[in-house]
Amino acid sequence: MVGIVIVSHSAKVAEGAAELARAMAPEVRIAAAGGLDAPDRPLGTDIGLIANAIAEAYSDDGVLVLMDLGSAILSTEVAVEQLPEAQRARILLCEAPLIEGAIAAAVQARVGSPLAQVAAEARAGLAPKAAQLGVEAPPPLEKGPGMRAGPEARSIALTVHNPLGLHARPAARFVQTAARFQADVRVANATTGRGPANAKSINAIAMLGVRQGHTITITAAGADAEAVLAALKQLADANFGDDDTQKEGEKRKDKTPSAFLLPHSSLQGLPASPGIALGPARRFVSAQPQVPDHSVADPAHEWETLLAALERTRANIRKTLAEVQRRADRQTAEIFEAHLLFLEDEALLEPARSLIFDEKRNAAFAWQQVTHAMAERIGALEDEYLRARAADVEDVGRQVVAQLLGVSLAPTLSAPGILLARDLAPADTAGLDPALVLGIATARGGPTSHSAILARSLGLPAVVGLGEGVLEIAEGAELILDGEAGVLLVEPEPALAAEYAQKRDLERAAAARARAESAAPAVTRDNCRIEVVANIGSTADARAAIEAGAEGVGLFRTEFLFLDRTTAPGEDEQYAAYRAVAEVMGSTRPIIIRTLDVGGDKPLAYVAMEREENPFLGWRAIRMCLDNPEFFKQQLRAIVRVAAAYPVKVMFPMIATLAEFRAAKDLLAEACAEVQARGLPTPDHIETGIMVEIPAAALRARQFAAEVDFFSLGTNDLTQYTLAAERGNARVAQLADGFQPAVLGLIRQTAEAAQAAGKWAGVCGEMAGDPRAIPLLVGLGVTELSMAAPAIPRAKQIIRGLEVSAARERALQALALETPDEIRAALAGV
Numbered sequence: 001m002v003g004i005v006i007v008s009h010s011a012k013v014a015e016g017a018a019e020l021a022r023a024m025a026p027e028v029r030i031a032a033a034g035g036l037d038a039p040d041r042p043l044g045t046d047i048g049l050i051a052n053a054i055a056e057a058y059s060d061d062g063v064l065v066l067m068d069l070g071s072a073i074l075s076t077e078v079a080v081e082q083l084p085e086a087q088r089a090r091i092l093l094c095e096a097p098l099i100e101g102a103i104a105a106a107v108q109a110r111v112g113s114p115l116a117q118v119a120a121e122a123r124a125g126l127a128p129k130a131a132q133l134g135v136e137a138p139p140p141l142e143k144g145p146g147m148r149a150g151p152e153a154r155s156i157a158l159t160v161h162n163p164l165g166l167h168a169r170p171a172a173r174f175v176q177t178a179a180r181f182q183a184d185v186r187v188a189n190a191t192t193g194r195g196p197a198n199a200k201s202i203n204a205i206a207m208l209g210v211r212q213g214h215t216i217t218i219t220a221a222g223a224d225a226e227a228v229l230a231a232l233k234q235l236a237d238a239n240f241g242d243d244d245t246q247k248e249g250e251k252r253k254d255k256t257p258s259a260f261l262l263p264h265s266s267l268q269g270l271p272a273s274p275g276i277a278l279g280p281a282r283r284f285v286s287a288q289p290q291v292p293d294h295s296v297a298d299p300a301h302e303w304e305t306l307l308a309a310l311e312r313t314r315a316n317i318r319k320t321l322a323e324v325q326r327r328a329d330r331q332t333a334e335i336f337e338a339h340l341l342f343l344e345d346e347a348l349l350e351p352a353r354s355l356i357f358d359e360k361r362n363a364a365f366a367w368q369q370v371t372h373a374m375a376e377r378i379g380a381l382e383d384e385y386l387r388a389r390a391a392d393v394e395d396v397g398r399q400v401v402a403q404l405l406g407v408s409l410a411p412t413l414s415a416p417g418i419l420l421a422r423d424l425a426p427a428d429t430a431g432l433d434p435a436l437v438l439g440i441a442t443a444r445g446g447p448t449s450h451s452a453i454l455a456r457s458l459g460l461p462a463v464v465g466l467g468e469g470v471l472e473i474a475e476g477a478e479l480i481l482d483g484e485a486g487v488l489l490v491e492p493e494p495a496l497a498a499e500y501a502q503k504r505d506l507e508r509a510a511a512a513r514a515r516a517e518s519a520a521p522a523v524t525r526d527n528c529r530i531e532v533v534a535n536i537g538s539t540a541d542a543r544a545a546i547e548a549g550a551e552g553v554g555l556f557r558t559e560f561l562f563l564d565r566t567t568a569p570g571e572d573e574q575y576a577a578y579r580a581v582a583e584v585m586g587s588t589r590p591i592i593i594r595t596l597d598v599g600g601d602k603p604l605a606y607v608a609m610e611r612e613e614n615p616f617l618g619w620r621a622i623r624m625c626l627d628n629p630e631f632f633k634q635q636l637r638a639i640v641r642v643a644a645a646y647p648v649k650v651m652f653p654m655i656a657t658l659a660e661f662r663a664a665k666d667l668l669a670e671a672c673a674e675v676q677a678r679g680l681p682t683p684d685h686i687e688t689g690i691m692v693e694i695p696a697a698a699l700r701a702r703q704f705a706a707e708v709d710f711f712s713l714g715t716n717d718l719t720q721y722t723l724a725a726e727r728g729n730a731r732v733a734q735l736a737d738g739f740q741p742a743v744l745g746l747i748r749q750t751a752e753a754a755q756a757a758g759k760w761a762g763v764c765g766e767m768a769g770d771p772r773a774i775p776l777l778v779g780l781g782v783t784e785l786s787m788a789a790p791a792i793p794r795a796k797q798i799i800r801g802l803e804v805s806a807a808r809e810r811a812l813q814a815l816a817l818e819t820p821d822e823i824r825a826a827l828a829g830v
């Protein structure tokens with residue numbers, strides 16, 4: 001049975017509290033240590049008396065020590081330090097209220113509960129009184145590492161001005177700052193009376209519910225107490241690092257979703273994949289691992305296992321963080337920084353430790369319990385924004401549990417609906433079940449981000465860049481998603497839903513008609529043939545492409561073979577993968593294989609890529625390949641071997657200069673010779689082209705045209721580089737628009753250079769499949785369009801309705817306009 005010690009500055013108070021507690025639980029050993037052992041100075045705390053009291057109440061089940069204030073804590077800690085190590089581990093210093101805590105703890109100890117539970121009960125000791133008085137009890141706070149708020153403690157009071165209070169990001173910065181110092185730091189919400197809480201625990205701080213205008217008191221004790229308070233004050237003066245340059249309205253639009261939860265509200269995002277979807281909201285949740293509940297014989301080993309899993313999770317989060325940082329989105333990066341803090345938060349570690357050591361629970365069970373409990377408590381807070389952070393705790397919890405159980409967290413959706421997610425990694429999107437996912441709505445991302453591209457290839461309506469508010473939509477809320485307008489409607493009126501349902505059905509019928517005709521070539525009314533081909537990344541895509549009526553492959557993104565693995569695929573593995581695609585496409589449909597395009601938003605785990613300030617302007621794609629010729633030639637040999645038997649062409653990505661193209665061609669020739677030297681067949685000639693996705697290549701198209709066999713305009717990157725607006729960044733998505741006249745001018749220049757040299761120019765960026773862009777591209781002189789398979793039938797239909805001469809005229813008129821919107825408006829109805 002757990003013993004209890006009561007430490008107070010007054011012997012009478014200590015004895016009185018012990019007396020009350022004993023009255024509730026006579027069987028429990030309860031010892032009092034109050035005042036000084038000096039008759040003339042009775043008030044204070046005495047290390048010797050405390051040590052005696054601990055010895056008196058000692059039990060192998062543990063001892064809970066309740067203290068009043070200030071030096072009581074310090075004296076108790078010193079007394080505990082003098083105990084033999086084995087005993088020390090069984091003493092728990094608890095911040096619960098003295099009288100109420102003593103009584104609640106005694107009752108709990110009496111029924112034989114373990115130490116952690118006795119402590120939890122003591123911490124909740126104020127709840128009955130609060131209930132009786134009809135006020136809200138402050139939630140019990142997790143115990144942090146020893147609090148030494150002795151006489152040397154210093155305090156400051158600060159007012160929080162951030163519109164969202166101490167929400168996740170400022171709280172994370174607060175914890176990071178406090179953690180740089182040795183001092184024990186406590187923070188309390190002076191406005192609501194919550195706390196004090198351990199300033200090095202992000203969860204404990206979240207529980208304080210600090211909102212705009214609240215005053216917090218920070219108390220620090222220890223050698224560098226002054227320094228930590230100064231640093232925290234500086235942080236507060238800097239608004240906890242929150243960007244105040246944004247207008248208030250914008251901030252709330254970004255982060256506070258309450259308005260979105262009202263019936264008939266709508267969210268405006270960016271169109272990412274066309275189509276209309278109606279259905280209930282489904283939050284994207286990773287698979288829940290099945291957690292065993294067996295107990296363990298060796299808690300120390302179990303604890304080590306948990307620490308190792310935490311370390312692995314930390315490494316994974318750091319990797320994600322590095323990727324996010326490369327994309328220069330500081331605010332997003334901070335979310336992952338907060339995730340890292342959860343992994344070392346005493347508010348989670350301490351109860352997990354106690355479940356493992358005291359209750360002999362297995363690590364996965366213990367970690368799941370404590371993260372669930374924490375998420376529940378955060379989820380019960382008043383503050384809407386903080387409530388949403390419960391999902392972050394759950395998320396980190398799940399990752400650690402998956403590490404412990406050695407399972408993967410493939411995403412799942414339990415029932416059909418519209419998937420809501422912060423963002424989707426390409427792997428997440430690829431793993432979605434199209435039978436359950438009716439549409440995709442994400443808080444982040446741009447229309448040419450790779451997850452948006454995947455949504456199009458799956459034929460799923462999608463809207464991206466909706467802002468964090470999308471994550472607050474209640475599970476099951478009825479939604480309408482319009483992928484073409486980029487709109488998400490929440491709880492629409494039945495009449496509006498019926499209107500959209502009708503529109504969706506009409507679109508489906510039109511799509512069915514287009515599919516029925518999709519096998520035939522796309523010839524304009526004035527008899528110009530436009531080749532309509534597919535963008536693919538796998539054999540499954542190749543099959544879908546044929547079904548959709550693709551006349552070949554205009555872009556085979558080979559990088560999907562290289563991503564999400566720890567070692568590079570060798571030549572034979574690549575050969576098998578490319579050949580498998582070629583077999584699906586057959587001998588009459590050409591395949592343009594794009595050589596490896598990694599870097600930027602597609603890092604490789606096994607090629608050392610240093611962190612770069614501007615990865616999209618850095619060492620990526622052909623640049624990396626030319627610097628690693630042996631690695632690159634493995635791919636080129638694999639391609640050449642397939643090209644011996646199938647109509648394969650090679651395309652180099654991210655070409656900026658002729659010298660790069662020539663160097664790549666030389667390596668292709670070397671690869672050919674190496675294959676021949678092995679006695680294997682090679683093609684007599686292999687057509688070689690470049691992606692025009694860097695403005696330099698478009699501007700020098702005439703010079704390139706003399707040497708290449710074809711151009712394929714990568715309008716996703718071409719737009720990003722022309723406008724200096726990152727393609728995955730929702731904030732600059734309005735700028736990163738392929739309809740910008742500057743981009744259209746480069747497309748025209750490239751197409752004209754190709755024509756003049758008797759070559760051809762196609763488009764394989766996302767514009768190629770955009771129904772509104774097709775007339776424009778054809779008018780600018782593009783003769784091949786490569787797109788995600790689902791877009792092919794409609795694209796062919798549009799082409800069949802065009803007259804090239806009229807399209808050219810309109811395109812030239814469009815080029816004279818100022819803005820993408822004006823251009824779209826001018827083209828409407830073509």
Ligand code: PEP
Pocket residue numbers: 555557597693713714715716717718764765766
């Ligand atoms: C492009 O940049 O337009 C393109 C097709 O390549 P990716 O989207 O793979 O960068």
Ligand code: MG
Pocket residue numbers: 653693714716717
């Ligand atoms: Mg590109």
